[in-house]
Amino acid sequence: MASYIEPIRFALIVFPFLALAISAIFFIYEYRKYGTFLLTRAVILYSFVFYLLCAYFLVILPLPTKEAVAQMTGPKMELHLFASWENFRANTVLVLSDPSTYLPAMRQSVFLEPLFNVFLLLPFGIYLRYYFRLSFVKTVFASFCLSLFFELTQLTGLYFIYPRPYRLFDVNDLLTNTFGGMLGYLVTPIFTFMLPTRARMDEVSYEKGKTVSLTRRLVAYLIDWFFLSICSSIIGLVAGLSFGSSEFTSYSWWLFVQVFLYFMILPFLTNGRTLGKKIVRIKLVEDGRERIRFRALFIRYAYLYFLFYGLGWLSQLVGPVINQATGVTQMSAVFIFLCTLVAQFIFGLNLFLSFIRKKRVLFYEKASHTYTISTIKDRKA
Known part of the structure; x- marks a missing residue:
């Protein structure tokens, strides 16, 4: 029994880290397909990954040393079909007419080993029928392939x-x-009757996907800046190899160049889309126009990026003046510095309150007459 408990303990340690990586993949995938991410679906998918992780560790653990394996001389394969059944019949203490032998027989390895092999893929059959909606034949084939x-x-x-x-x-x-996978398919209704059906989850997801939440926009924002950071690193590497310097990528003006090219020029050419928005299936539109204008994009992102980061850049400029100047100049620099801090605080507070109140139209959208819509369409019947 200890050999089965160890893989489960190991999975409990490894799974949170693996789930963190997988969560990002599923998070993007769910937003890409449905435009939302249901907690119920997340629990089901993560439990499926956790189950597969445990099953795999049950197969490979505990790991012996290479030296110990090199000294093994036992058989490598058992190709005799029904050998486990014959072994059970030859070694079991079970006597059907004697109930006192039932419990001892259930404790024997000749009974437990085949039973655990059945239970190993029983959850697999349940998941395949319930969530992945596979037929009986496909479930049997998938169970065989996983076992193989x-x-x-x-x-x-x-x-x-x-x-x-x-x-x-x-x-x-x-x-x-x-057989365990087949059995799991057959008993699925017993374990899933209280859970929402896959069709119901999809229906709710598509319905929610028609609305653009602030969280969805945040995911697009993170994807965009992750992509920009990769591009910036590549450009810096090429510049360093070609010209011997890549310091320009750390300058403040480089941020404004990225914003101008990626968030203004690119959406103008793609009619409101960036990579992040494309992945989570949203786009920018302008009131009363089929195509978004560059002017609207400039106003939108000038408020969002140039104002916020421009204030930060201004506070950095007046910092040395405060330390070096005296009199009226110093007081003026202090006043400008405090004003920039207050403005940035108000800016950040506005965004924070918008998230808390789930207010979907932000101040820079009102100023530019732009807003974000979902590109997810109703499913065809």
Whole structure:
């Protein structure tokens, strides 16, 4: 039993970190497809990943040393079909006419090992039928393929990391694992009758996807700036190799260049889209116009970026003046510095309150007469 508990404990340690990476993938995928991210769907998907993680660790753990594996001389494969059944019949203490033998028989490895192999893929069959909506035949085939992957992992000595297999490749495991997937398919209604159907989750997701939430816009914003940071790093690397210097990418004016090219010129050419907006399926539009004008984009992002970062740049300029100047000049610099701080605070507070109140039209959108819409359409019947 300890050999089964260890993989689960290891999965409990590893899973949060793996889930963090997977969450980003699913977060973007969900927004791309539905325009929203349901908590119910997230729990189901993450539990599926957690289950697969545990199942995989059950197959490969505990890991022996290479030296110990090199000294193994036992068989590598068991190709005798129904050998586990014959082993059970030969070694079990079970006597059907004697109930006192039932519990001892259930504690024997000849019973527990096939039972665990059935249970290993039973959840897999449930997930395939409930969430992925596969047919019975496809569930059986997918269960067989997953079991075959596990067995080949063992046969290859963890993909040839070890000099030989340290666990037996057993065709009977293929049989019991596949049966577990079949059984999971059949018992799915017992475990999922209280959960929303996949069709219902999709319906709710599409309905919510028609509305552009501030969170959705934030995801697009993060994607855009992640992409810009990669581009900036590449440009800096090329400039460093070609001209011996890439310091310009750290200057304040470089930020304004990026904003001008990416958030003004690009949306003007693509009619309101950037990479981030394209991924989460939203776009910018201007009141009363089929195509957004450059003027509207300039006003929008001048308020959003140039005003906020411009105030920060101004406060940096007056900082040395405060330390070096005296008299009226110093007092003027202090006044300008305080004004920039207050303006930035008001700017940030406005955005924060908009998120808290879920106010979807922000001040820079009112000034530019632009707003964000969803490009998700109703599903065809």
